[in-house]
Amino acid sequence: MCSGCPEHWAARLALGMAALALLFLPVGANARELRVCADPNNMPFSNAAGQGFENRIVEIVAADLGAKLTYTWWAQRRGFVRNTLKAGLCDLVPGTPANLEMLRTTTPYYRSSYVFVTRQDGPDVASFNDPQLRAMRIGVQLIGDDGANSPPVQALGRRGIVGHLVGYPVYGDYSAPNPPARIVEAVATGEIDLAVVWGPLAGYFAQKQKVPLRITPVTPRIDGPQLPMIYDISMGVRREDDVLRGDVNSALARHKAEIDALLSQYGVPRLDGSGSPVR
Template sequence: MTRRPAFPSHALLLAVALCAAAVPARAAGGQAEGIPTDVLRVCADANLLPFSNDRGEGFENRIARLIADDLKVKLAFTWWPQTIGFVRNTLRTRQCDLVMGTAVGEELMQNTNPYYRSTYALVYRKDSGITARTLSDPSLQGARIGVVARTPPSTVMLRHGLTNLEPYQLDTDTRAHHPAQRAVEDVAAARTDAAIVWGPIAGYFAARQQVPMAVVPLMDEPGTTPFQYMISMGIRPDEPDWRHWLNDFIVRRQGDIDRILAEYHVPLANADGTIRTEVAEPEGYRMADYRAPTPSGLRGAETVGPAEVERLAKDGAILVDVLPTPPKPEGLTSESHWVPPPHRSLPGAHWLPNVGYGAPSAEQEAYFRTNLERLTAGDRKRPLVVFCQPECWMSWNAAKRAVALGYEAVKWYPAGTEGWKAAGHELVTIEPEPKPDSGPASKVAN
């Protein structure tokens, strides 16, 4: 679990997420509340873009709407400036039930699992002559660099000899002051040469300037205060059911969350600290290299995780495994008898191999279409869960093809059999559905 640097408690949260959320004290003897059944009440700042505002324009507003829609409840906000006393006056007084953004590792607020990992970013004008990708780049020497006081970059910069700093105040009333936003705007106006601010703020406001701006997400440096932080949602202690529901929501809707974050130009980092390069959805189908990183979602389908797959299966969804049949090993003659290894999959799944190619044969397309019609009894509203293995474009292609065939409740399960096993569930041996076409040799290992 990521620990945050040792700043005073009220400044710490702002330093990590630049006003993402404050920290509540542990409720003494607080009784756990259940999952909202009527209204989802969100604690938020009315004037803190790109996170939230009272016009619903922030990405936290948008993600909160996803949660409310998933719960099938109304959405309401409790507005309070995200500065000292934010949580004390909102979450702790039970005026609201959810803080949309707080750094993982906060001991006094119960965290959900993280739903994104971001980092501080270096911002400069593309015409400035600065070409830096790290803070050690010589083009930064002597540059006037804006930084919010007491945030992690302020200490790391000194290590690289960057001492010509333009400081911005950390603790402010967000109803009137937005220091990190102003730091980006000062770079655009050439009042400073560069700035280092929290990534979501850097990406959002750099994209709104009149001059071309470079946004360089920073990787952590060994032996220094980290730049990267995992961001979760925050709830009161002793609400395990609510936390469990939110964790499952994050898994199921991660693709939708990632698409919203991308719209706001939020730089994202992978678990290993590398900066994430988003895999874009192609307009058509993936035509080759089927075992490779996939997009985070699929237009027209819902991305689901193991817990949701388990519930869907209990409710009668059709589980469709599209892993291709393994190719015959090289070196065997045509007369050699070869028995493919048994295929292990989810209990109750139907194996439709070789239907996830980008350009399947007419026979493969007919096999897919007729089996879906048979399994659903022609009901286009029957949920279909399509899967393969992790980083398997075959399942993405097949789910997209099911959407194109008019199925209205397609669920794409990108974690596949490995994700099911990792979640502690069993795999069973299954056989292909009737008359599978062997298709071309697969590049996806069984």
């Protein structure tokens, strides 16, 4: 058989294509999967349409790791971690407070705080010690199905500011879209004079109101010895999953500028290491 004959080259080409096909088959079959658990109706953090900033950030992480992104959707109620990550339904939970004991958390990728939300033409309040609060209708977030008090409610209660509080459940009416938005909408419509809201939620929904709203991080940042208003936010994995934690940490670090720009786009009020607002 001559080495220059057309049939020789045709045979070599066929063998080469077959080898190439075998080379790529295992990659597709064994492609890495990034299994994420998230809430399907919890904007601006996540929703089933992938529109939340946590959705966008885990897309960045998955692309960096060369992994296929899959979701298990679960309402973020009490027992969320137990019923998802610890039950083996997923391997990564975005948007968890740093150093949460039941998880192993990544390096934080943003820091935010509770904020005061007022109309731009309304009173300017920056502290729980402001005497104006005693005469204002104040919207506060109630946590959990039992309406537990959030840190701002405890801070107001310590000062005896309880007579004009209006509670808005964090979960709200889950049959409607964006249930956490109601407290911010109430400020815009004048139903309440001021709201104390977790920063990312406040910043996102304030942008969507018909009247301009003012977002001001609360002070003091830590009220009393053990009542923080400021939190570092990380992603969580199972406590023994050092490999995934390390990979996600590296991806978050490599894409820090992109993630920061994304958080700004969603109106997330961020604080630096000293607690000052990030401009």
